Amino acid sequence: MQGFVHSIETMGLVDGPGTRTIFFLQGCPLRCAYCHNPDTQKKAGGRVMTPAEVVEFVGRYRPYYGQEGGVTFSGGEPLLQGKFLYECLKLLKGEGYNTCVDSSGFGDSRYYSRILPLVDTLILDVKAFNSRSFQELTAIDGFAEYLSFIAKLHERGFRGQIWVRHVMVPGFTDSEEAMAEFVRILRPIRAKVDRIEILPYHTSGVKKYRELGIPYRLEGVEPMDKERAKELEIYANKLFAEDLRQEREEQAAERQEKLKRIRDREVVSRAEKAEMFQTLRKLPLLSDVPPEDVEDVLSEVILANIKAGEVIFKTGDPPDYMYLIYQGQMKIFVNTMDGEEQIFYIYRDGDFVGGLNLLVQTPYRYIGQALTDCKVVVIPKAVFNRYFYNSPVVLRGVLTKSFERIRWAEELIQRLVTxxxxxxxxxxxxxxxxxxxxxxxxxxxxxxxxxxxxxxxxxxxxxxxxxxxxxxxxxxxxxxxxxxxxxxxxxxxxxxxxxx
Ligand code: SF4
The missing domain is CATH 1.10.10.10 (Winged helix-like DNA-binding domain superfamily/Winged helix DNA-binding domain)
Structure with missing residues (x-):
């Protein structure tokens, strides 16, 4: 396995956190009008290296990386040499290096799901914010594909942070309206965006084009005024922060709405409630709760009546509640990429779901829907944290359930495959x-x-x-x-x- 490396910078300070070694890989399908390195666009050429040689090379600079630094792959478009990049990242991660990839999102998509989980920082180059400017600046009609790359980052396993970069060209994206579009396209990834940088277009690459005999498409366009670019960068960052605040408010409102929906289904009859409390008192779940607190716990949980077919929680729901099925059956499933429903578990009386989500604070990854009319005990996060978080009985229960689910999932995979x-x-x-x-x-x-x-x-x-x-x-x-x-x-x- 070999890759084509255009050049290497050993002590870079701007392409990712801290001090880094940057490998500029050959190959790029875009033809950005302002590209300063048109010689990197060819896929072959430059220095031929194996992934092991890359690791051996960076080993010499490791002492300079400190806490934050590490290795960056830029280009060209590093995702284009997908297999090589994957092999390099795999080895580097195995040795504990911090990794960064600087990409415009147009590479060998077969490797995205393998590469992205290995990336700590993604420098995401945003060329333009609408289809027309994208085509004018990159010479390809790829805006929709670019948006899809952004939207699928999480699904493809990316869990790192994102630095967003944009080269601002006068007359193309240097306006407040353009900044609003910019912030809008970042919405699917906004929780991961750590910074937005605007680099003012300059003309120092023109000479290279002349030397290579390639026509320069931005001939006559003046360099971007640096102060104006800074102003717009500040403006974009403010808009972005405002967008984030709005998102948080929307999420808070959604949580309130969800709580209201659950409360609306609350068991109303006193007799029924009293009967349920009698049974709940005997559950092992409550055995570590001090006797004087049991009443408090029971008064804070919600006893919900769920109709057959109703969705109790869905993929992406924040870990705000744990659900204990008092009576009835619930199916846990995901919708697969080809639109099919894949059921993982059927839960019934006494089963609970969501304990692990509350413990490790991860959103729900599947959908829970009532198969029959159910009575469900909904335990809010605050109650869980106060009474159950440190309870050995609950922790043992969550672990046992998690283990059962792993076994169940393993068996399911085996059944499906073999x-x-x-x-x-x-x-x-x-x-x-x-x-x-x-x-x-x-x-x-x-x-x-x-x-x-x-x-x-x-x-x-x-x-x-x-x-x-x-x-x-x-x-x-x-x-x-x-x-x-x-x-x-x-x-x-x-x-x-x-x-x-
Ligand atoms: S993405 Fe980068 S390497 Fe590719 S053409 Fe544009 S500026 Fe050049």
């Missing part, structure tokens, strides 16, 4: 036997709260396939179907022989 339809269907039935099976004289009875489609989504099969397989199992005498919602397992052993 099983055929019979194995998946048998595996699903065996899971259901464990979760909701009731022994009767006729066999093990499964009362389903899921439709055929949901059963399919749970097991990684299409609705038609699961319906066909259940029909086959019935003909073989393994099961009996009673209407759409009851399955009686007649031959457990036969089903077990399908399981891996």
């Amino acid at each position: 099983s055929n339809a019979s194995m998946k269907t048998a595996g699903l039935l065996l899971k259901l036997v464990k979760r909701i099976g009731v022994k009767t004289d006729e066999g093990i009875r499964l009362e389903l709260s899921m439709s055929r489609e949901e059963l399919g989504n749970y097991s990684g099969l299409r609705r038609e396939t699961i319906t066909r397989k259940l029909g086959e199992f019935r003909e073989l005498g393994y099961i009996e179907l009673v209407g759409n919602r009851v399955i009686i397992i007649k031959d457990l052993e036969a089903l077990e022989s399908y399981a891996l």
Whole structure:
């Protein structure tokens, strides 16, 4: 594996935090009108290096990096040599280096999901803020693709910080309206943006174009006035801060609204509440709470009635509540990229969800929806932090649940990857036997709260396939179907022989 390196700067101070070694990689699909290094645009050329040589090279400068510094890949467009960049970052991260990539978002997209999780700082070059200026400045019609690159950073595993950079060219983006557009396109990533920098366009690259015999598209455009560029940089940063404040207010309002929605569903009947409290008092969850505080805890939790089909929480919801199912069933799922629903778990009486989110303060990554009418105990974050955060019983419970979920997810992956339809269907039935099976004289009875489609989504099969397989199992005498919602397992052993 080799890469093409145009040049190396050993003690850079502006391309990422602290002191850094900067590798300028060859290749760039853009043709920015102001590009100072048109010689980097060709993919091949320059110095040929292996990832191991890159690591060996930076090792000599490591003592200068201090706490913050490290290694930056710039260009050209470093994402274009995707495989090489990935291999370099992987080795560098393995050695504990701080990493930075300076990119315009036009590279080899096959490697984005591998590269981005390894990047600590992304210097995001924003060429223009609308389609027309983008095409005029870069010579490609790629604004939509650029916006998509920005929007998918999180989904592709990027968890670092972003420095946004823009080269301001007079007559293209040097206005307050343009700054408003600028801030708008940063919205999907605003929580990660650490700074916005504006670099005033200058003409020192013109000479290089003459030497290379390439026509210069900005011939006659004056350099950008530095003071005006600074003014607009301050303006953009202020707008951005205002946007962030607005976002926080919107989030606060959304949380209030959510609380109101939950409160609206609160169990109203006193008798019902008293009965639920009796049961809740006996839960291990409360066993570490001092007896004199139990009443307080119960008065602060919300006892919500959720109708079948209602969404209880969704992907991206902040970790504000933990949910304990008092009665009923809830499905936990994600919508996959091809629009299918993938169900991970079905939770029922006594199960809880969200404990880990509250403990480590991560947003929900899946959707929780009531499969049947449910009664759910909603535990607000403040209550969790006050009474449960340090409770060994709760921590043990969260750990046990997390472990069960990992095992469950592993089994699911194995089923999806290695099983055929019979194995998946048998595996699903065996899971259901464990979760909701009731022994009767006729066999093990499964009362389903899921439709055929949901059963399919749970097991990684299409609705038609699961319906066909259940029909086959019935003909073989393994099961009996009673209407759409009851399955009686007649031959457990036969089903077990399908399981891996
Ligand atoms: S992205 Fe950078 S390297 Fe590529 S053309 Fe534009 S200025 Fe030049």
